[in-house]
Amino acid sequence: MFRRKERGRDAEELDGVATFFGSHHALRAESVLKKAGYAVRLVPGPREISPHCGVALRFSYARSEEAACLLRESSVQFEAVHLYPER
Amino acid sequence: MRTLYLDNAATSWPKPGEVPRAVARAMIRGGGNPGRSGHAKSIEAGRQVLHTRELLAELFNVKDPSRIVFTKNATEALNVVLVGLLREGGRVVTTSMEHNSVARPLRALSPAGVTVEVVPAGADGRVDPRAVDRAIGSDTRLVAVTHGSNVTGAVNDIASIGTICRERGVRLLVDAAQTAGCIPIDLDRIPVDYMAFSGHKGLLGPQGTGGLFIRDERDLPPLLRGGTGSLSDREEQPEFLPDRFESGTLNVPGIVGLGEGVRFLLKRGVEAVMEHDRRLREILWQSVTADPRIRVVGDGPEAPEGARSTGVMSVVIQGVSPSTAGEALERRFGILTRIGLHCAPSAHRTMGTFPDGTVRLSWGVFTSEREIARAGRALLSIAAGG
Numbered sequence: 001m002f003r004r005k006e007r008g009r010d011a012e013e014l015d016g017v018a019t020f021f022g023s024h025h026a027l028r029a030e031s032v033l034k035k036a037g038y039a040v041r042l043v044p045g046p047r048e049i050s051p052h053c054g055v056a057l058r059f060s061y062a063r064s065e066e067a068a069c070l071l072r073e074s075s076v077q078f079e080a081v082h083l084y085p086e087r
Numbered sequence: 088m089r090t091l092y093l094d095n096a097a098t099s100w101p102k103p104g105e106v107p108r109a110v111a112r113a114m115i116r117g118g119g120n121p122g123r124s125g126h127a128k129s130i131e132a133g134r135q136v137l138h139t140r141e142l143l144a145e146l147f148n149v150k151d152p153s154r155i156v157f158t159k160n161a162t163e164a165l166n167v168v169l170v171g172l173l174r175e176g177g178r179v180v181t182t183s184m185e186h187n188s189v190a191r192p193l194r195a196l197s198p199a200g201v202t203v204e205v206v207p208a209g210a211d212g213r214v215d216p217r218a219v220d221r222a223i224g225s226d227t228r229l230v231a232v233t234h235g236s237n238v239t240g241a242v243n244d245i246a247s248i249g250t251i252c253r254e255r256g257v258r259l260l261v262d263a264a265q266t267a268g269c270i271p272i273d274l275d276r277i278p279v280d281y282m283a284f285s286g287h288k289g290l291l292g293p294q295g296t297g298g299l300f301i302r303d304e305r306d307l308p309p310l311l312r313g314g315t316g317s318l319s320d321r322e323e324q325p326e327f328l329p330d331r332f333e334s335g336t337l338n339v340p341g342i343v344g345l346g347e348g349v350r351f352l353l354k355r356g357v358e359a360v361m362e363h364d365r366r367l368r369e370i371l372w373q374s375v376t377a378d379p380r381i382r383v384v385g386d387g388p389e390a391p392e393g394a395r396s397t398g399v400m401s402v403v404i405q406g407v408s409p410s411t412a413g414e415a416l417e418r419r420f421g422i423l424t425r426i427g428l429h430c431a432p433s434a435h436r437t438m439g440t441f442p443d444g445t446v447r448l449s450w451g452v453f454t455s456e457r458e459i460a461r462a463g464r465a466l467l468s469i470a471a472g473g
Contacts, residue, residue: 022317022330023122024153027130027137044125054125054316055133075151077327 012039016061017084018071019050025077026055032074033059033067049082058086088421091458096237096265096399096449097425098287098294103351106344110293113343120336122316132339139346140329146268146349146357147282148275149300156332157298157342161264162188163310164283164299167332168260169193169231171307176200177228180257182214182243183207183437184236187430189262193231208437212241212385213394220251227257234272235265238434238447239385240368240399242270249278264288264297268348269364269397271357274300289360289397291352291452292345295338304328311335360452364398367450367459371400374463380405380470384438384445398454401438401445404470412446412469420465424448 020026026042033040038059045056059067064081071078092100113135119128121136137152144152158164169192173179176199181189183205193203204222208214219230230252235242245261252259258280263272268289274282280303286296301307304326312324313334325331352360375381384401386394404412413426427444428435435441448462 020317021327022315022325023133024137024140024329025327027133028152030134031137031141042125042130054123055130056125075153 012060013085014039014041014058014060015083015085016059016064016081017043017046017049018057018059018064018067018081019045019079020056021077021079023055026057028074028076029057029071029078032070032076033057036070038063038067046084049084050079091420091422091461093448093450093454093462094423094425095451095454096240096288096397096429096447099289099291099451101453102291102293102344103348105347105351106291106293109347110340110344113340117339117343120316121339123336135343135346136337136339139342139349142346142349142353143298146272146353147300148273150275153328154302155298155300156329157296157337158283158332159295159338160287160297161262161283161285162297164297165189165231165260165262166192167299167310168229168281168283168307169196170310172229172258173201174199174308176202178202178204178224178226179229179231180204180206180219180222180227181231182219182233184212184214184233184238184241184243184434185231185431186233186237186262186264186434187432188264189231189233190431190433205433208236208241208434211391211394212236212239212434212438213391214243214248216244216247216251219248220255223251223255223257227255229258229260231260231262233262233265235263235270235397235399236385236431236434237265237399238401238429238431238440238445239438240265240396240401240449241385242266242395242397245279246277252280253278265397265399268352268357268360270361270395274302286341286345286348289352289451290345291348293341296341296345299332301328301332304331309334355452361395363452364450365396367398367454367456368396368400370456371448371459371463374460375402375466378467378470381466384440398450399447400449401440401447402466403440403443403445404466407469409444409446412466415469416446416462416465420461420468422462422465
C-alpha cells in the first residue's frame, strides 16, 4: 500500500528545482506548494545552480509558472526555478 | 500550605503540559540546526521553527509569517527598533508608563541626539491618544507605547494611537510584553509598524523566547549580524526577512515550546483568556476594596467605558511597606507576588507610588477564582495587622 502510494507520487516527475536565498523561504515554499497539491521534496541545494541556501525544493518543472505565481502570492521569496532532472 | 503563584506578569507558570514536553522532544528526538544544512534533522528543525512562526502569524493575524522574527525576549525586540531607527538621533514620543526596556535604551541614545517627549498617563494608568497626537511634532521619528502596563495592568488604546500615527506619518512601536496572549491583537486591522512581544508571559512559552513583528523592514538595520545559513558566500548581512534579524543559531527548543503555548491559546481563544482575567480582577478588586486601608493602584472594575486591563493589579497597604507585605504573603500565606518598582520607575511616579513601589499580583490562565479569593483574604488579613 505504502509502496504503491510512493510510486504514485513519483509518477509526477520532480525534475524542477526552486532555489532560495534562505531556508525559511524554502520551507514556506514546501508548505505552500504541498497545500496546493504539488508533489515536492526538499533537497540539499545543488551547488552548481545556487550558492545561496542549503536547501532547494524539487517539484514538477512543467508546473513552474503556476508555482511561481503561488509563491509570489504567499510572499515567498525564491531565487529561480531550474530544469534539473534527478540522476 | 499550597503555593499560589501570582507573578505571571514576570513569567507565566505553570505552562500547558505540552510546552515542556515539546521542548524535551525537540532536544531528544529533534536536534539539527535550522537552515544550516540540507539533512533531515536540519530541515525538520527548520519546519518546527516555521510552524511556530505560522502559529504566531495566525494569533496576531499577520498574512506573511516572515514579518515575525524571533528574539530572545521582548527587550531585545524593542532594542532592535529603538537602536536601529534612532541611531542618528531624532525625536521620540513615549509615555510615562514605559518599562525600563524602553526607557533605558532611549536614555542611552541621548548622546546620539535622541530627544524624548513623555506623554503622562492619567490616574487610571492609560494614555489619552489625543495627548499623543498633540505631542507629535514635524520632526518626530517614532512613537513608542506600551500596550499594557506591567504595574497596573491598564491597556492602552493602540488602535486609536496607531490611526493617529498613520495620519501624522509617524511610525509606531508597541511593547506588547504584557498583552500578547492576554488581549486580542489584530495586526491586519491595527496600524502598528513594529510590535515587540515576550514568548514566556501570556504566550505561555519557555523563557528565552520573544519576537518582533515588522511591517516594513526598510531603514531598520539589525542589532546583530552573523551567520544565518543564507547567502553564505557573502560577507554582507542578508537584507530579507526573517534572516536579516536572526543571526546566530536560534533557540529551537524554546521556539518549539512557544509554538505549543500559542497552539493552546488558539484553541482556548484570547477573548476567553481576557474574560477570565477580567473576572478574576473583579473578584480581587471587590475583596480588597472592602478595606479602606488597601489602595488599588489604577482602576478596578469601574474602569472607563471600553477600557481593558490584563491580569495585573498593584496594591498599597496603609502602614505596611510593600516588602513587609510581600514577605508576609509568601511566608504566612504561600503566595508569590512581586514587590517594588517592577523595572518601571516612571510608571510608579505617575501613579504616586515611587519610591516605595507596590505589591503586584498577576494571575494567569491557570489561576482559579478560588485562588484569587484566597489572595484577597490574605491581603485583608495583612491590612488588619493580623
